Amino acid sequence: MTSIRRDAVVAADGPVVALRFEHGALWAIDQTALPWRETELELRRAADVASAIERLSIRGAPLIGVAAAYGVALELAHDPEGLERATAILRGARPTAVNLAHAVDRVGAAVRRAAPGEAATAALAEAHALHADEAAASAELARHGADYLGSGAARRVLTHCNTGALAAPGRGTALAVIAELAQRSQLELVIAAETRPLLQGARLTVYELRRLGIEHELVVDGAAAGLIAAGEVDAVVVGCDRVAANGDVANKVGTYSHALAAVAAGIPFVVAGPTSTIDPGCPSGTAIAIEQRAADEVSRVRSGAAGETYELTLPGTRCRNPAFDVTPASLVTALVSEHGVVEPAAGDSVLSLLG
Amino acid sequence: MTSIRRDAVVAADGPVVALRFEHGALWAIDQTALPWRETELELRRAADVASAIERLSIRGAPLIGVAAAYGVALELAHDPEGLERATAILRGARPTAVNLAHAVDRVGAAVRRAAPGEAATAALAEAHALHADEAAASAELARHGADYLGSGAARRVLTHCNTGALAAPGRGTALAVIAELAQRSQLELVIAAETRPLLQGARLTVYELRRLGIEHELVVDGAAAGLIAAGEVDAVVVGCDRVAANGDVANKVGTYSHALAAVAAGIPFVVAGPTSTIDPGCPSGTAIAIEQRAADEVSRVRSGAAGETYELTLPGTRCRNPAFDVTPASLVTALVSEHGVVEPAAGDSVLSLLG
Numbered sequence: 001m002t003s004i005r006r007d008a009v010v011a012a013d014g015p016v017v018a019l020r021f022e023h024g025a026l027w028a029i030d031q032t033a034l035p036w037r038e039t040e041l042e043l044r045r046a047a048d049v050a051s052a053i054e055r056l057s058i059r060g061a062p063l064i065g066v067a068a069a070y071g072v073a074l075e076l077a078h079d080p081e082g083l084e085r086a087t088a089i090l091r092g093a094r095p096t097a098v099n100l101a102h103a104v105d106r107v108g109a110a111v112r113r114a115a116p117g118e119a120a121t122a123a124l125a126e127a128h129a130l131h132a133d134e135a136a137a138s139a140e141l142a143r144h145g146a147d148y149l150g151s152g153a154a155r156r157v158l159t160h161c162n163t164g165a166l167a168a169p170g171r172g173t174a175l176a177v178i179a180e181l182a183q184r185s186q187l188e189l190v191i192a193a194e195t196r197p198l199l200q201g202a203r204l205t206v207y208e209l210r211r212l213g214i215e216h217e218l219v220v221d222g223a224a225a226g227l228i229a230a231g232e233v234d235a236v237v238v239g240c241d242r243v244a245a246n247g248d249v250a251n252k253v254g255t256y257s258h259a260l261a262a263v264a265a266g267i268p269f270v271v272a273g274p275t276s277t278i279d280p281g282c283p284s285g286t287a288i289a290i291e292q293r294a295a296d297e298v299s300r301v302r303s304g305a306a307g308e309t310y311e312l313t314l315p316g317t318r319c320r321n322p323a324f325d326v327t328p329a330s331l332v333t334a335l336v337s338e339h340g341v342v343e344p345a346a347g348d349s350v351l352s353l354l355g
Numbered sequence: 356m357t358s359i360r361r362d363a364v365v366a367a368d369g370p371v372v373a374l375r376f377e378h379g380a381l382w383a384i385d386q387t388a389l390p391w392r393e394t395e396l397e398l399r400r401a402a403d404v405a406s407a408i409e410r411l412s413i414r415g416a417p418l419i420g421v422a423a424a425y426g427v428a429l430e431l432a433h434d435p436e437g438l439e440r441a442t443a444i445l446r447g448a449r450p451t452a453v454n455l456a457h458a459v460d461r462v463g464a465a466v467r468r469a470a471p472g473e474a475a476t477a478a479l480a481e482a483h484a485l486h487a488d489e490a491a492a493s494a495e496l497a498r499h500g501a502d503y504l505g506s507g508a509a510r511r512v513l514t515h516c517n518t519g520a521l522a523a524p525g526r527g528t529a530l531a532v533i534a535e536l537a538q539r540s541q542l543e544l545v546i547a548a549e550t551r552p553l554l555q556g557a558r559l560t561v562y563e564l565r566r567l568g569i570e571h572e573l574v575v576d577g578a579a580a581g582l583i584a585a586g587e588v589d590a591v592v593v594g595c596d597r598v599a600a601n602g603d604v605a606n607k608v609g610t611y612s613h614a615l616a617a618v619a620a621g622i623p624f625v626v627a628g629p630t631s632t633i634d635p636g637c638p639s640g641t642a643i644a645i646e647q648r649a650a651d652e653v654s655r656v657r658s659g660a661a662g663e664t665y666e667l668t669l670p671g672t673r674c675r676n677p678a679f680d681v682t683p684a685s686l687v688t689a690l691v692s693e694h695g696v697v698e699p700a701a702g703d704s705v706l707s708l709l710g
Binding site for chain 2: 223225256260314319321325326
């Protein structure tokens with residue numbers, strides 16, 4: 001894996017392009033270096049892609065799926081017999097995001113349908129198709145979400161983690177809804193929760209909102225519930241990493257407490273995600289494997305262009321670091337997808353979105 | 356204000372002494388430098404004490420109260436007519452902690468009762484008496500809290516912020532209850548929430564638990580609710596900065612979401628604080644002024660012995676930084692004080708503790 005440093009684009013306007021396939025390689029913005037430095041990683045093998053996903057250079061459930069699809073194609077271009085190996089390497093990169101498994105399976109099926117000698121070509125075509133499908137889903141999802149929220153009084157929206165163009169092809173998921181509200185002049189303010197431990201809110205959401213020219217404020221995660229209770233927030237809108245068949249939602253750690261606070265305050269808790277994040281094979285949240293990540297994500301923090309990390313506690317402190325939590329369907333006011341909106345808390349089935 | 360650097364005591368055992376009055380000065384551990392460095396501040400005027408409180412070198416509602424009492428005494432030793440000025444300076448240091456106002460008023464009353472020429476002596480005697488009272492309250496509170504929790508199965512306790520000897524004279528409040536449970540062999544594990552923005556959990560609670568030899572793990576604030584929902588926590592025990600007459604509790608930002616999660620999971624949410632934190636003049640949480648602190652506490656983080664801070668987001672990002680949030684009485688399973696335990700969620704009046 002090669003990394004190529006480009007000029008910083010912090011001052012640039014407009015949406016970010018998180019992934020592009022060019023000259024036989026997948027080029028991915030190294031999200032661990034944002035907002036201080038824009039570096040593109042040049043990925044040429046499935047293991048490169050898996051490693052970029054593991055270390056969160058590529059993140060966001062839908063973006064991980066597309067990257068993994070390209071990962072299969074890259075491996076087959078190198079070794080036409082490499083499907084099994086590529087699948088295994090990529091599936092193991094992150095256990096919670098179901099899109100990854102979906103994407104790898106979709107490309108695998110295309111490869112098996114392909115004529116002899118056409119495996120790599122078929123895989124790449126399928127990866128491109130998935131990429132295009134996800135970008136189209138983002139646009140549709142944004143429209144449905146803005147219709148749903150805009151009909152109310154969602155002028156101050158709180159969000160968690162990063163769910164923009166850095167997380168999903170197109171404009172993203174929850175942040176795409178927010179951007180659409182802003183475009184319709186139905187948005188006053190975005191309150192971004194910083195999203196410890198890796199600060200995707202402080203680093204990535206703030207970066208995207210700055211580029212999009214959308215008014216925003218940053219808060220620590222623990223401040224969200226109090227602001228919601230105090231009437232400072234009109235709606236919470238977040239993404240999702242996996243939605244179980246019963247409507248339970250796994251998303252970035254810290255999401256569940258925002259949902260509790262929203263429901264206690266009587267404001268909508270809205271989850272935005274393409275239908276590829278729905279896992280009909282997973283009956284409920286208790287069946288979702290929650291990825292446990294390294295302790296030093298909690299005990300240290302990364303800052304600045306040098307990418308250095310700094311200690312936040314005594315050396316040797318034991319840390320527990322679940323990457324996700326589960327919000328029960330009963331707290332999910334709405335699930336917004338490219339196929340429309342359902343209301344799990346009101347008893348709607350999320351499976352109806354799969355048609 | 357002079358600061359004197361002492362040897363680091365990170366490896367030392369036993370409780371910390373956060374404040375001591377000696378040689379005509381108040382000596383306070385500079386809590387902003389922990390756990391990397393133990394520095395004592397030498398405070399000789401009310402303004403020194405107020406400044407140390409404002410910058411959180413001295414923190415924790417009961418400790419702030421005692422420090423402010425000494426602040427009045429220090430000012431009167433310098434200027435026997437200085438009561439009004441000292442009172443004004445100290446009362447303005449932090450608006451949410453009611454102990455500060457209580458303490459200043461208590462010393463003021465003693466001064467007004469004093470014989471002519473005895474103002475400074477009377478003030479210092481009253482400050483010492485308050486200090487002793489709070490230390491005694493800590494011991495009683497710990498006993499009541501451990502009786503209450505130990506009768507159940509509170510073996511894994513989650514706590515927020517710092518509530519040990521660094522926050523209150525004696526062994527502290529919530530952390531005193533936890534230490535008492537440990538001494539009774541009724542504790543398995545403390546889960547400490549890091550407590551952004553200033554990381555009192557990661558810096559101070561971990562430091563105290565290490566010194567006390569109590570098993571602990573550190574988590575980000577957003578992980579608490581998910582761990583509670585997953586059955587990993589048997590009770591939440593926190594301190595308080597102000598308790599309203601109706602039982603609503605103001606405490607460090609991030610507390611409210613732990614309470615929501617605890618109640619949703621059916622585990623006790625226990626608040627520990629001396630009766631000096633109860634404000635009978637404050638009818639409910641909505642009447643509590645929530646201190647708003649500087650944006651750079653959110654946008655930057657402090658690390659290491661050099662006391663340097665590091666950027667977590669794009670420069671110029673607007674941040675909102677409420678220092679506290681309010682947990683409604685309906686979520687407070689128990690309020691533990693030196694006079695015993697009441698159950699606000701079950702309808703008990705917290706004012707009965709003032710008896």
